[in-house]
Amino acid sequence: MNDHELAATLAEQAGKLLLAIRAQGGAAGDEQSNRFLLDQLRLVRPNDAILSEESPDDQVRAEHSRVWIIDPLDGTREYGEPPRDDWAVHVALAVDGEAVVGAVALPAAGLVLHTGQPPELAPPAPGPLRVAVSRSRPSREVMQLTAALSAKPVPMGSAGAKAMAVVRGEVDVYAHSGGQYEWDSCAPVAVAAAAGLHVSRLDGTPLRYNRPDPYLPDVLICRPESADLVLNVLHLGVSHAHHRNQSAAGQHRPRSR
Known part of the structure; x- marks a missing residue:
């Protein structure tokens, strides 16, 4: 079984669990899903490192070129509110810092999107x-982006669900600025890139x-x-925010004695 098939199979099985x-x-559920994924990866890819949201971070992974990056349950809140289906399981493989393999299972929707069959x-x-946008705490930057684009905000749950909504054509943009970790985006980014979508940091730089x-x-x-349009709007927003911060700092400089 190749890496793409393995990621898809494990994400699907963890979702069924x-x-x-x-x-x-x-x-x-997150703990049991994590245990299942770790056991399977250690069995079939014993020489690879693993980074998981639900396990202590073993910095030995930095010495490996191949690192599985997993989120055993993305969207714990949504998972705990049946019959919501906007939660996910992420299984990804980063090679030399690049997200090259990924699978995102949307178990309650009966879907697994993966890089083996983009x-x-x-x-x-x-x-x-x-x-x-986040259904509970949309960030100011994302709401400013939505307003600047005269776009329609579409609230939904987990990061994986939002990213796969772009892949599935349900929305056009997923931008996040509220803080994430590698396991939140690695699998979605791999799948999105394989499908031909643009993926980057908000400033346009590559995701590593x-x-x-x-x-x-x-x-x-x-x-x-x-x-290009989205990145230009984001760039202008960042520039304006920086200008406001600089102006505020200037107004509060200590007076000369």
Whole structure:
């Protein structure tokens, strides 16, 4: 089984496990999913390193070129609110810092999107751009982006669900600035890139993985024909914010004696 097939199979199986736990009203689904994924990866890829949201970070991974980056349950809140389906399982493989293999399972929707069989990108939808936003805590930057684009905000749950909504053609843009970790974006970024979408940091720079600090605060996934427009708006927003901060700092400088 190649890496793409392995990622898809493990994400699907972990998703089925989580569905069974939820159906029984059980708790600690994230822990059981994590244990399953770790056991399977250690069995079939014993020479690879692993970075998981639910396990202590073993910095030995920095010495490996191949690192599996997993989120056993992305969207714990949504998972705990059946029958919501906007939660996911992420299984990815980063090679030399690049997200090259990924699978995102949306178990409650019966879907697994993965790099072994990249989804076909839907044609552009007519009308205003649609932007996936957090249903509970959309960031100021993303809401400013939505307003600047005269876009339609589409609230939904987990990071994986938002990213796959772009892949599936349900929205056009997923931009996040509220703070994330590598396991939040690695699998979605791999799948989105394989499908032909634009993927980057909010400033347009490449996303890199298996860094010493796994904190990766922002991500942009969007349709390729919208990338320049979105990045330009984001750049202007950052420039204006920087100018405001500089002005505020100037107003509060200590007076000369």
